[in-house]
Amino acid sequence: xxxxxxxxxxxxFAGGEALVRLKSLRVDDGEIVLITGPSGSxxxxxxxxxxxxxxxxxxxxxxxxxxxxDRSELSYIPQEPWYGLITPYPILELMGxxxxxxxxxxxxxxxxxxGHVLESNSIDxxxxxxxxxxxxxxxxxxxxxxLMDEVTAYLDEGSxxxxxxxxxxxxxxxxxxxxxxxxxxxxxxxxxDKVVYVSGGEAVTYSNVDDLxxxxxxxxxxxxxxxxxxxxxxxxxxxxxxxxxxxxFKYPDSRDYVIKGVDLELSGGDLLIIQGPSGKGKSTxxxxxxxxxxxxRGKILRYYKYLQYVPENPLIYLSEPTPRDELRGDLEIAxxxxxxxxxxxxxxxxxxxxxxxxxxxxxxxxGADLVVLDEPSVGLDPENLVRVLRLLTKAISRGxxxxxxxxxxxxxxxxxxxxxx
Numbered sequence: 001x002x003x004x005x006x007x008x009x010x011x012x013f014a015g016g017e018a019l020v021r022l023k024s025l026r027v028d029d030g031e032i033v034l035i036t037g038p039s040g041s042x043x044x045x046x047x048x049x050x051x052x053x054x055x056x057x058x059x060x061x062x063x064x065x066x067x068x069x070d071r072s073e074l075s076y077i078p079q080e081p082w083y084g085l086i087t088p089y090p091i092l093e094l095m096g097x098x099x100x101x102x103x104x105x106x107x108x109x110x111x112x113x114x115g116h117v118l119e120s121n122s123i124d125x126x127x128x129x130x131x132x133x134x135x136x137x138x139x140x141x142x143x144x145x146x147l148m149d150e151v152t153a154y155l156d157e158g159s160x161x162x163x164x165x166x167x168x169x170x171x172x173x174x175x176x177x178x179x180x181x182x183x184x185x186x187x188x189x190x191x192x193d194k195v196v197y198v199s200g201g202e203a204v205t206y207s208n209v210d211d212l213x214x215x216x217x218x219x220x221x222x223x224x225x226x227x228x229x230x231x232x233x234x235x236x237x238x239x240x241x242x243x244x245x246x247x248x249f250k251y252p253d254s255r256d257y258v259i260k261g262v263d264l265e266l267s268g269g270d271l272l273i274i275q276g277p278s279g280k281g282k283s284t285x286x287x288x289x290x291x292x293x294x295x296x297r298g299k300i301l302r303y304y305k306y307l308q309y310v311p312e313n314p315l316i317y318l319s320e321p322t323p324r325d326e327l328r329g330d331l332e333i334a335x336x337x338x339x340x341x342x343x344x345x346x347x348x349x350x351x352x353x354x355x356x357x358x359x360x361x362x363x364x365x366x367g368a369d370l371v372v373l374d375e376p377s378v379g380l381d382p383e384n385l386v387r388v389l390r391l392l393t394k395a396i397s398r399g400x401x402x403x404x405x406x407x408x409x410x411x412x413x414x415x416x417x418x419x420x421x
Contacts, residue, residue: 001028001029001030002028002029002068003026003027003028003068004027004028004029004031004067004068004069004144004145004177005025005026005027005050005065005066005067005068005069005145005177005179006024006025006026006027006064006065006066006068007022007024007025007026007050007063007064007065007066008023008024008063008064008066009023009024009062009063009064010022010023010046010049010061010062010063010064010065011061011062011063012042012045012046012049012054012059012060012061013059013060013061013062014045014058014059014349015058015349018201019042019045019059019201020041020042020045020046020198020201020202020203021201021202021203022046022063022196022203022205023205024205025194025196025205027145027177027179027194028177029144029175029176029177030171030172030175030176030177031171031177031178031193031194032167032168032171032177032178032180032188032191032192032193033177033178033179033180033192033193033194033195033196034180034182034185034188034192034194034195034196034209035047035179035180035181035182035195035196035198035203036181036182036183036185036195036196036197036198036212037197037198037199037203037381038198038199038381038383038384039183039351039352039353039354039357039379039380039381039384040342040350040351040353040354041198041199041200041351042198042201042203042351043149043181043198044079044149044181044351044352045057045059046196046198046203047076047147047149047179047181049061049065050065050147050179051074051076051147052065052071053076058348058349067145069144069145072141073142073143073144073145074143074144074145074146074147075137075138075141075143075145075146075147076146076147076148076149077131077134077135077138077146077147077148077149077151078149079149079150079153079181079352079379080313080315080352081127081130081131081134081154082127082130082312082313084130084133084134084137085122085125085130085133085134087122088121088122088123089118089119089120089121089122090109090114090117090118090119090120090122090125090133091105091118091119093122093133093137094109094118094133094136094137094140097137097140097141098140098141100140105118105140106118108136108139108140109133109136111166112132112135112136112162112163112166113132113159113162113279114129114132114133114136114279117129117133117279120251120253120254121251121253124251124253124254125279126154126278126279126282126283127153127154127278127283127312127375128154128155128156128159128278128279129278129279131151131152131153131154131155132155132159132163132278134151135148135151135163139170139176143176144175144176144177145176145177145178145179146176146177146178146179147178147179148178148179148180148181149181150181150182150183150352150378150379151163151180151182152164152182152184152187153182153375153378153379154278154312154375154378154407155278155407156276156277156278156407157407157409158277159277159278160184160187161187164187164188164191167180167191168191180192183379183380183381183382185209185212188209189209192209193207194206194207195207195208195209195212197212197213199213221382221383221386224386224389225386225389225410225413225414226413228386228389228390228393228414229413229414231393231397232271232393232396232414232415232416233416235269235270235396235397235399235416236267236268236269236270236416237267237268237269237399238267238268239267239268239303239399240265240266240267240303241266241267241268241270241302241303241304241369241370241401242264242265242266242289242300242301242302242303242304242370242401242403243264243265243266243300243301243303244262244263244264244265244288244289244298244299244300244301245263245298245299245300245301246261246262246263246297246298246299247259247261247262247263247285247288247295247297247298247299247300248260248261248262248295248296248297248298249281249284249285249288249293249295249296249297250296257296258280258281258284259281259284259285259288259295259421261298262285262298262419262421264417264419266370266401266403266417267401268369268399268400268401269396269397269399269400269401270396270401270402270416270417271392271396271402271404271414271415271416271417272401272402272403272404272415272416272417272418272419273404273405273406273411273412273415273417273418273419274286274403274404274405274406274418274419274421275405275406275407275412275418275419275420275421276420276421278407280421281421282374282405282421283311283312283374283375283405285405285421286309286372286374286403286405287309288300289372289403290307290309290372291307292309304368304369304370304401305369306366306367306368306369306370307368307369307370307371307372308363308364308366308368308370308371308372309363309371309372309374310359310360310363310371310372310373310374310376311374312374312375312378314352314355314356314358314359315347315355317359317362317363318347318355318358318359318362320347321346321347322343322344322345322346322347323339323342323343323344323345323347323350323354323358324343324344326347326358326362327339327343327358327361327362327365328365330361330365331343333361333364333365333391334361336361336387336390336391336394337357337358337360337361337387337388337391338357338384338387339354339357339358339361342354351379352378352379353378353379353380353381353384355379356376356378356379356380357380357384357387357388360373360376360388360391360392361391364391364392364394364395364400368400369399369400369401370400370401370402370403371395371400371401371402371403372402372403372404373402373403373404373405374404374405375405375406375407376388376392376404376406376411377406377407377408377410377411382410385408385410385411386410389410389411389414392404393414
């Protein structure tokens with residue numbers, strides 16, 4: 001087997017502070033390597049060093065990273081998909097990464113369920129659609145080693161399973177290797193060759209998922225989720241905050257409606273879950289509810305006094321340099337969100353999961369009677385997701401109304417109302 005990547009004695013640093021150590025790792029052709037571990041443990045930092053973009057993130061490292069492939073045969077799909085596209089239309093992006101005809105590109109895009117967005121404006125795509133476009137770019141550029149950071153995070157369950165199936169076929173038929181950062185261990189357990197578990201500053205390699213210190217959802221986690229679900233369903237106070245009546249919406253450059261005849265009501269103490277496949281308009285509906293977009297047809301009746309909207313990208317929401325500033329010194333909510341240890345860390349150096357917990361905690365502290373959250377579970381391991389569920393439950397108990405777009409089964413489980421697009 002051909003060696004594509006070898007790591008020896010790797011230590012990753014940020015501003016002189018040691019983040020994570022990996023003694024050794026070898027990736028051969030046709031292998032799938034899963035990188036997992038708690039939020040903020042250094043998984044993304046490790047991946048950035050392996051792919052060679054560490055300096056852009058203020059990282060440096062010591063040790064050996066040896067590539068057995070040319071740099072042109074290496075692809076990296078970042079955790080924040082909105083930073084990946086550089087052209088206004090996906091079809092131009094994909095044609096630029098291959099010498100294939102437009103017809104061939106369309107065939108590949110259809111196989112990943114993104115053929116219908118090839119002429120859409122890139123800024124109108126969902127995060128899940130962008131992730132699949134970036135994955136297709138990596139394949140069309142004939143990469144031999146593809147490093148993917150939370151590439152399933154914005155996908156619905158069906159699309160996740162489809163992507164894993166495609167990856168298994170590519171490694172079996174073409175010997176392409178993949179390194180995947182993901183919290184969903186169960187999704188990958190039947191196809192990975194190695195697992196790197198990152199926690200407490202150490203990255204340890206295992207040959208079997210069953211040998212990991214954690215194997216995903218524990219009975220303790222599920223027990224708490226069930227208890228929170230029972231609480232949430234008792235908090236609705238009947239005071240109407242928002243009502244949508246026959247809402248339709250299409251983007252100016254599109255002939256098709258992305259939102260079609262949606263009706264909903266939300267009262268104080270409600271947790272309304274908006275679910276559905278990737279690209280079906282969940283984020284668009286949240287923007288309509290929040291007043292960013294106006295309905296093409298129908299109307300929104302608003303009775304709330306103050307709304308906070310946290311988009312898919314938490315950096316768009318956050319406005320202060322550190323968590324301490326963002327939370328205005330609220331040490332109690334910092335503790336509840338598991339952010340006490342990073343209160344004075346620059347927000348740009350936080351992990352994706354830490355930024356997301358911070359944005360949610362910040363929104364809750366602002367005194368809004370309606371909080372709208374887009375994909376609040378992304379980048380969170382089960383334990384940190386439960387911390388977020390506790391924060392949301394506490395807000396609901398005070399009469400706050402919550403509207404959440406999500407693919408998370410745990411979030412959907414505790415919802416008091418559910419809409420499927």
